[in-house]
Each structure stands twice: as C-alpha cells, then as structure tokens.
C-alpha cells in the first residue's frame with residue numbers, strides 16, 4: 012500500500028494552487044491516488060472555491076474524504092495571482108522542504124512538485140539550478156548522478172545538460188556526464204517502468220550529428236566515446252543520431268528514451284507532442300519525484316484557464332512509479 016502522495020502547491024502566485032484544486036475535485040474521473048497538498052492556504056482559496064481540510068501529517072489524509080487535505084505553510088501576505096513576491100517564493104521553498112522530508116521519511120509515498128519560478132527562488136538565495144537538484148541534495152545524491160526525464164505517452168527524453176546557457180553547452184558536455192546521465196536513464200527505466208533492457212537513442216549536438224566532423228567534432232570526440240562506454244556497461248545505447256530526425260512517430264518506436272544534449276533538444280519534442288500530459292520525473296533518487304512539464308504560467312494564473320492535466324499525469328505517474336518500485 013503506497014502512502015498518500017505529497018503535492019506542493021508551487022509558487023503561490025502561479026497556476027499550481029488552482030490546478031491542484033481541480034485535480035482533487037476531479038480525482039475520481041482522473042484516476043488519481045490519495046494525495047495531499049503542501050503550501051499556502053490563501054493561495055488556494057483565492058483561485059479555487061473547493062473545501063480544504065487542514066492536516067498536520069499524511070496519516071490524517073483518510074479523515075478528509077470530502078475536502079482537499081492540506082499541510083499549511085503560513086504566508087503573511089495577500090497572494091495576487093500572476094504577481095510573484097519574495098515571500099511567496101519563501102513559502103514555495105518551505106513547502107518543498109517539508110514535502111521532501113515527508114517523502115524521504117516514507118510518510119508520503121512520493122513527491123510531486125508544483126511549478127516554481129527559478130528567478131524568484133534565486134532572488135531569495137536558492138543556489139540550486141532547479142527543484143531537481145534541491146531534492147537530490149536533500150537525498151544525498153550528487154547532481155551529475157541524477158537525470159531529468161520528461162515522460163509522455165509516446166516519448167521519454169533526458170537532457171544531459173539542463174539549466175545552463177546554450178553558449179555553455181559545448182564546454183559542459185563531457186563524455187563522463189553523458190555516461191552518468193545515460194546510466195541513470197537506463198537504471199531509471201528499469202526501476203520506474205519495469206523495462207528490463209532499456210534502449211537509449213543518443214542525440215548528436217550539431218546538425219546532421221556533426222556530418223563526420225564537418226559541422227562540429229563533439230559527436231566524434233565526446234558523444235561516440237560515451238556511447239561506447241555505456242555499451243561496454245551492457246546498456247543498449249546507440250547513436251549519435253541526427254536530432255532533427257529522431258522524434259518522428261516511426262523513430263520513437265525504436266527506443267525507450269532519447270538522451271539529448273541540451274534542455275530544449277529534450278523538451279521541445281516532448282512539449283510539442285504531449286504538453287497537456289507531460290511529466291518531469293527525477294531519476295537517481297531514493298524517492299519518487301515528479302512534476303508537471305510546465306512552469307508557473309504567471310500570465311494566466313487565477314483566470315481559470317490553466318489545464319490541470321499535466322499535474323494529474325504527474326500525480327498518476329508518481330503513484331505508478333512508487334508501485335513499480337515496491338514490486339522490485
């Protein structure tokens with residue numbers, strides 16, 4: 012039996028609170044497992060009219076059958092949707108800390124994080140590139156041994172470099188990093204999805220995968236040696252492939268995940284195909300952590316038009332991965 016799932020509301024001024032409220036409202040139709048929110052109650056009340064039941068511990072989720080169970084993180088100011096503040100960012104970070112701790116202690120069955128603004132978090136002194144690395148640190152996992160996997164119904168992608176400027180990608184792309192992300196991806200596919208021998212398609216960095224060195228040498232000097240190393244470890248990795256031709260319907264059937272060299276190479280195909288059901292799954296952690304693929308969407312927060320389906324997919328995927336891990 013998987014304990015209830017902890018879902019952080021994310022930035023109080025973003026779309027997190029409203030989409031989590033809607034997920035709870037439609038939990039049966041959406042096929043969601045028991046879950047509870049962690050975050051600011053006022054941010055929820057301002058954008059969602061459903062009932063909320065304050066709890067102190069996940070064990071109390073069962074007594075709140077008619078209201079969204081919430082571990083409240085106090086916030087001293089009025090929240091205005093679409094208008095992020097530093098106090099709101101602090102509240103989002105506190106919620107993340109609490110929910111991570113509850114999941115690490117197994118009081119929660121998995122962690123699902125609502126969208127936060129990286130700029131707002133950095134402004135209050137957060138030093139991690141994103142929630143992925145924060146949760147990794149809290150779990151004692153070195154960032155290079157984690158992998159961010161974007162999961163959709165017909166595609167999974169893993170960026171090797173993540174939140175860095177495009178201009179820095181070639182220098183930061185090393186054989187060692189590609190191997191550690193590839194290893195985490197392969198292990199994660201087995202552990203979370205039950206795929207015994209995962210197939211990894213490895214993208215090139217340059218147009219036409221470098222065109223035999225005419226359009227760049229990273230494929231020859233950095234990526235091909237990483238593929239050889241992964242193969243030597245028994246991982247079914249192949250490439251480097253031309254990134255422009257590896258995401259069409261037929262190509263997608265030849266692999267279980269695409270190892271991509273930079274953020275947009277992985278996220279553009281995923282969000283183009285599956286924006287409304289895309290899930291961000293962190294691999295390499297001792298706990299299950301997922302998030303919807305989208306961000307805070309401050310431009311539409313509080314307007315009642317944000318889709319809650321990626322959040323629902325994140326909650327469902329977190330539960331399915333926790334169940335899969337419990338089988339092993």
Ligand SMILES: NC(=O)C1=CN([C@@H]2O[C@H](COP(=O)(O)OP(=O)(O)OC[C@H]3O[C@@H](n4cnc5c(N)ncnc54)[C@H](O)[C@@H]3O)[C@@H](O)[C@H]2O)C=CC1
Pocket residue numbers: 026125126127128129130142291302303304305306307308309310311316317318319321
């Ligand atoms: N997991 C996380 O916490 C993530 C956080 N972010 C953060 O979000 C902030 C905004 O980033 P953007 O690149 O603008 O991405 P975004 O996903 O917030 O917004 C991009 C566009 O998609 C729309 N959109 C996003 N989610 C939607 C939904 N559920 N339903 C309907 N429309 C939706 C927005 O209205 C906007 O037009 C940044 O500060 C970034 O750091 C971005 C991605 C993931």
Ligand SMILES: NCC(=O)COP(=O)(O)O
Pocket residue numbers: 140141142143144278291302
């Ligand atoms: N673009 C994906 C993203 O920003 C996810 O970041 P996080 O989950 O590490 O906070």
